[in-house]
Each structure stands twice: as C-alpha cells, then as structure tokens.
Amino acid sequence: xxxxxxxxxxxxxxxxxxxxxxxxxxxxxxxxxxxxxxxxxxxxxxxxxxxxxxxxxxxxxxxxxxxxxxxxxxxxxxxxxxxxxxxxxxxxxxxxxxxxxxxxxxxxxxxxxxxxxxxxxxxxxxxxxxxxxxxxxxxxxxxxxxxxxxxxxxxxxxxxxxxxxxxxxxxxxxxxxxxxxxxxxxxxxxxxxxxxxxxxxxxxxxxxxxxxxxxxxxxxxxxxxxxxxxxxxxxxxxxxxxxxxxxxxxxxxxxxxxxxxxxxxxxxxxxxxxxxxxxxxxxxxxxxxxxxxxxx
DNA sequence: CATAGATCCTGTATGC
DNA sequence: TGCATACAGGATCTAT
Numbered sequence: 001x002x003x004x005x006x007x008x009x010x011x012x013x014x015x016x017x018x019x020x021x022x023x024x025x026x027x028x029x030x031x032x033x034x035x036x037x038x039x040x041x042x043x044x045x046x047x048x049x050x051x052x053x054x055x056x057x058x059x060x061x062x063x064x065x066x067x068x069x070x071x072x073x074x075x076x077x078x079x080x081x082x083x084x085x086x087x088x089x090x091x092x093x094x095x096x097x098x099x100x101x102x103x104x105x106x107x108x109x110x111x112x113x114x115x116x117x118x119x120x121x122x123x124x125x126x127x128x129x130x131x132x133x134x135x136x137x138x139x140x141x142x143x144x145x146x147x148x149x150x151x152x153x154x155x156x157x158x159x160x161x162x163x164x165x166x167x168x169x170x171x172x173x174x175x176x177x178x179x180x181x182x183x184x185x186x187x188x189x190x191x192x193x194x195x196x197x198x199x200x201x202x203x204x205x206x207x208x209x210x211x212x213x214x215x216x217x218x219x220x221x222x223x224x225x226x227x228x229x230x231x232x233x234x235x236x237x238x239x240x241x242x243x244x245x246x247x248x249x250x251x252x253x254x255x256x257x258x259x260x261x262x263x264x265x266x267x268x269x270x271x272x273x274x275x276x277x278x279x280x281x282x283x284x285x286x287x288x289x290x291x292x293x294x295x296x
Numbered sequence: 297c298a299t300a301g302a303t304c305c306t307g308t309a310t311g312c
Numbered sequence: 313t314g315c316a317t318a319c320a321g322g323a324t325c326t327a328t
Contacts, residue, residue, distance in 0.1 A: 003321055032305080061322080079322055080306080095306085121305050123322060165299065174323075181321050227321095231308095234321070251321090271301085273320070302326075310318080 002077050004145055004179030005222035005244070006234050007061050010083050013237030014065065015056035017085045018115050021102040022052045033081075033097040033119055036074075036138070037127040047128045048073065048100070059135070060145045060178025066133035074136045078124025081117065085237045088112040095120045120233070145179035146216040147223075157208040160200045167203060168196030168275060171215065180215055183228055183251045186276050188215035190250035196275050198285045221247065250276040 002010070026045035028034055037044040053073075055066040063083075065073040075083070084093070087109055088101065098117040106113050117126055129136035144151045156177055163170055170176055171185040180188070189196050191214040194207065203211070222228055226242030230252070235241050245252075249259050254267040258278040267274050 006321070076323080077321095078305095079320070119305095120307065121320085121322095123305065163298075169300085172322085183321055230321080272303090273322095299328085300326100301328105303324085304322105306320105308319085310316100312314105312316085 002061070002081075002227070002234055003181035003184050003219070003222075004061060004147065005184075005219050006227035006242070007058055007063060007077060007179075008147070008223055009227045009236045009242065010077070011056050011058040011063055013085070014063070014083060014115075017113075017237055018053050018065070018102065019056055020053065021104065021113075021115075023048050023050065023100050024103045025049060025101040027099045027101075028097070029099070030097045030122065032122045033117060033125045034127065036125050044126070044128060054133070059139060059148070060142050060174055061181070062136075062139050062142060062178075064129065064132060064136055070131055070133045072129045072132035072136055073126060074129040074132060074138060075117070075126045076124050078119060078121060080121040080233050081119040081124030082233070082235060083237055084116045084118060084235075084239060086114050086116055088114055090114075093118045097122065098126060142174050143176055143178045146177060146212065147179070147219065151177075153209070153212060156212060157205060160208050161203055161205065163200035165200060166197040167194060167200050167211070168270065170200050171211075172271075177212075177215070179219065182273055182275075183248070184215060184218050184222070186251045187218045187248060189282060190276075190278060191218065193281045195277060195282045195284045195288070196270070197288045199287075202285065250278065252276065 026048050028041035028045055031041050034041050034044045052068045053065050054068040057064050063075045088111055095118050096116055097119050100115040102113045129138055160170055168185050171180045192211040222244040225244040228244040229241035230245055253265040255264045258265055261280050263278055263280040265276055266279050267276050
C-alpha cells in the first residue's frame with residue numbers, strides 16, 4: 001500500500017480540494033470496501049448523504065474526514081486504494097468502488113465534482129466513525145507516527161528494546177510506530193546498517209535512536225518528492241505520481257550493487273513479501289547466521 | 297500480552 | 313496460446 005508519505009500526499013490533496021464540500025449523493029459499487037461499516041453499503045450511503053466535510057486528517061496510514069457534527073469518514077487505502085477528485089463527467093475507473101458527488105461546481109470547469117475511492121485489491125476500505133472527528137475510536141490502537149509532533153521518541157526506543165521480534169517486524173507494527181511499511185522499513189534499516197532480523201532487545205539505545213531518525217528522515221524525504229511510485233497505482237488526488245523511487249537504496253534492488261560498498265543487494269522472503277538488504281553493510285544477527293549454516 | 301503465520305482480493309509478470 | 317506460479321507500498325485474525 002501507500003505508506004505514510006503517499007497517504008500524506010493524499011491527505012493534503014483532500015484538505016485542499018474537498019474540505020468544506022457537502023456530500024450530495026453516495027454510490028457504493030462494491031460491498032467489500034465498506035465491510036467495516038456496521039449497516040452495510042446502503043447504510044453507509046444513507047448515513048453520509050447531505051453531510052459536510054470539515055477536515056482531512058491522518059495518523060500513520062489511516063485517513064479520516066471529520067464531518068461538521070463530530071462524526072467522520074474513516075478510510076484506509078490498503079495495498080492499492082486511491083482517493084481521486086474528478087469532474088462528474090470523467091470516465092469511470094475500472095476499479096471504482098465508491099463515489100461521493102459533491103455539491104457545487106468546480107470554478108475552473110464549471111462542472112460538478114466527485115470524490116472517488118478506487119481500489120483494485122480491496123484491502124482498503126471506508127466506514128463512518130461515530131464521534132470520530134478528533135480521533136476515530138476504531139484506530140485508538142494505532143500508534144502515533146514519527147512525523148507527528150507528539151510522537152514520543154524515548155518511549156518508542158524503550159519499547160523497541162524490550163521486544164524479541166526482529167526489528168523489521170517491529171518497524172511494521174502499527175501499534176508501536178505507525179506509517180512505516182515495507183519500502184521505508186527496508187530503507188531505514190539500510191541507512192542504519194542494521195539487519196531486519198536483529199531482535200529489538202539486542203539493539204543498543206544508540207542504534208535504536210539512529211534507526212528511528214532514519215525512518216523519520218526517509219519518510220520526510222519521500223514526502224518532499226511527492227511519494228514513491230512504481231506504477232500508476234500510487235497517485236495523489238489529481239492522479240499524479242511522486243519520484244522517490246529514484247532515491248531508494250535497498251527496496252526493489254535485488255542483485256544491484258549496494259550504493260555504499262558495491263556488494264549485490266539480496267532479497268529474502270519475509271511475511272509473504274520481500275526484504276531487501278546489503279549482506280555486507282547489514283550483517284545478520286548470530287542466530288540467523290547459525291540457522292543458515294546449519295551449525296545451530 | 298507477545299509472537300509468528302495465515303488470510304482477505306485482484307492484477308501483472310514470468311515460466312513451462 | 314493456455315495454464316500455473318510468484319509476487320505486489322497492508323492490517324487483522326488465529327493459535328500458541
């Protein structure tokens with residue numbers, strides 16, 4: 001899915017283009033993206049018709065649109081979700097799942113506009129969060145993200161260092177730190193010269209602090225470039241892609257030389273996807289080396 | 297509670 | 313050409 005930088009690009013676009021608009025009509029074209037909504041597709045559409053969007057907020061990879069009465073539309077893009085603002089007359093996207101007609105006309109085109117939720121794989125979704133304008137209760141378990149001014153660096157470092165899981169899995173644990181996904185986890189680990197299978201409790205305090213700093217930095221840099229894109233799936237509300245994929249050092253670079261030492265980048269299976277790392281700069285922890293050589 | 301693995305879904309790329 | 317397999321920026325549920 002889009003990770004924090006990509007979701008923030010979408011949030012900023014929503015803030016600019018749909019805040020203040022009233023929802024004139026809602027059409028749900030597929031049930032799955034509204035599966036979290038208790039009253040189903042018809043209830044979702046009925047609940048939102050006529051209501052006004054008052055803001056656009058984000059925590060980690062979750063987005064929500066506060067309504068002016070204290071409720072909110074809560075959304076997650078999953079692996080392939082998009083939020084697009086389109087003229088009503090724009091052709092319907094192949095994977096259009098939900099469309100919100102907005103009142104008023106676009107001053108540039110003189111036409112009506114729609115907010116469209118497009119999602120090929122449908123791991124993402126939308127729901128109405130009762131009383132969720134401030135922070136939807138459904139995502140109370142999601143930690144703050146490292147771009148949040150109130151993120152507690154010291155508390156994160158302390159918790160990380162009590163855990164026995166590999167540090168990559170911990171970076172992906174949205175209850176510990178949110179917003180980090182597979183790409184930026186690999187990039188932060190490469191920058192920190194740490195192997196993803198090193199247990200959290202075997203990091204020094206300094207290593208943990210440095211790793212957090214790199215995670216924050218890589219996401220800030222990606223955000224400044226409009227996010228990372230490999231294909232047309234990762235776009236802002238205007239359908240435009242970012243350029244950060246040109247700056248990646250590890251992710252997706254199997255067999256290419258490490259930008260620091262020239263050793264070929266390796267890819268290994270991890271949680272039904274892949275991890276990329278430099279086997280020289282990011283040396284495996286003792287336990288992993290022992291397992292691999294059969295000498296454990 | 298912490299951990300590791302399976303699962304939801306559709307599309308594309310690759311190999312036989 | 314058809315068919316099978318692997319893989320994809322994620323979260324959640326499950327058993328242990």
